[in-house]
Amino acid sequence: MIADGTVSLPTIPSLPNRAGRFMTSNELASYFSESLCLFDLKATNKRDALAEMVEKICEDRNLKDQDIILEMLLNRESLGSTAIGKGVAFPHGRTLAVRDLSIVFGRSNAGVEFDAVDKKPTHLFFLIIAPPQDKDNLYLQVLGKMVDIIKEDSARDQFMTAEDFSTLQSLVGSE
Numbered sequence: 001m002i003a004d005g006t007v008s009l010p011t012i013p014s015l016p017n018r019a020g021r022f023m024t025s026n027e028l029a030s031y032f033s034e035s036l037c038l039f040d041l042k043a044t045n046k047r048d049a050l051a052e053m054v055e056k057i058c059e060d061r062n063l064k065d066q067d068i069i070l071e072m073l074l075n076r077e078s079l080g081s082t083a084i085g086k087g088v089a090f091p092h093g094r095t096l097a098v099r100d101l102s103i104v105f106g107r108s109n110a111g112v113e114f115d116a117v118d119k120k121p122t123h124l125f126f127l128i129i130a131p132p133q134d135k136d137n138l139y140l141q142v143l144g145k146m147v148d149i150i151k152e153d154s155a156r157d158q159f160m161t162a163e164d165f166s167t168l169q170s171l172v173g174s175e
Contacts, residue, residue, distance in 0.1 A: 023141040025149070029173030031103050031142060034165035035060045041108040041125070046077060049112045050091060053104045053127045065097035069129065072097075083116035087160075088150055092128040092143060101130040101138050105168060107160065124150070124159050146172075 038056055043049035050073050058066040076082065076093045083089035104127040111121025126146050130139040149155055149172060162168045 023138075023145050025145070026173045028142060028145045028149075029169050031101060032105060032165075032169055032172055033060075036102065036104045037165050037168060038104065038106040039163070041106045041112065043108065043112055044110070045112065046081075046114045047074065049106065049108070049114065049122075049125065050074065050077075050127075053091070053106050053125065057098075057102055057104050057127070057129065061098070061102065063097060065095075068097050069095055073127075077115075081115035081117070083114040083122045084147075085116050085118035085120070086153075086156060087111070087116075087120065087123040088156065089114050089116070089122045089125050090128065090143060090146065091125065092130075092139070094130050094132045094134070094139065096132060098129050098131055101128070101134070101142065103128050103142065107162075109160075124156065126150075 036057060038053065041049055041052055043052050051070055054066055054070045054073065057063065058069065063069070072093045072095045073091050077091065081089070082091045104125070106125035106127065108121075108123050108125075111123050112125075114122035116122050128139065128142055128146075150159070155171065158171050159168070162171060
């Protein structure tokens with residue numbers, strides 16, 4: 001937090017893959033799927049928001065380890081909130097419970113108490129889950145690229161008003 005009480009979103013350096021290439025916005029967009037979008041999160045607190053998103057990914061990907069994934073995310077949150085301020089959170093982690101990197105998009109119009117650095121409710125969630133072995137650094141590339149996209153006020157406003165998956169995907173892939 002800056003001295004005047006405003007929040008500056010963190011910068012996560014983009015990392016190249018093994019071939020030395022950086023992830024493009026279109027490549028990032030390919031990791032989003034319509035079935036993993038929650039445009040109206042019902043949760044009002046951190047645990048429930050994470051549980052709602054984890055339930056969605058477990059249903060969609062036919063995963064049996066819902067409790068393990070939720071516990072991993074809660075453990076990560078205990079190290080420090082992934083709510084970076086300005087209404088945005090990037091809950092993330094690695095687990096053997098998944099085979100491929102997945103992103104769940106969640107939006108809460110009412111806002112969720114998520115221990116954000118600016119102490120304000122969180123509205124936009126980009127849950128990123130990946131397997132521990134990630135030879136191309138996809139996990140870090142996705143996280144860095146998403147922070148890059150969401151740092152502009154106008155981008156956050158557009159994510160808040162996106163009404164469908166097509167709009168969401170174009171927002172992610174538009175850079």
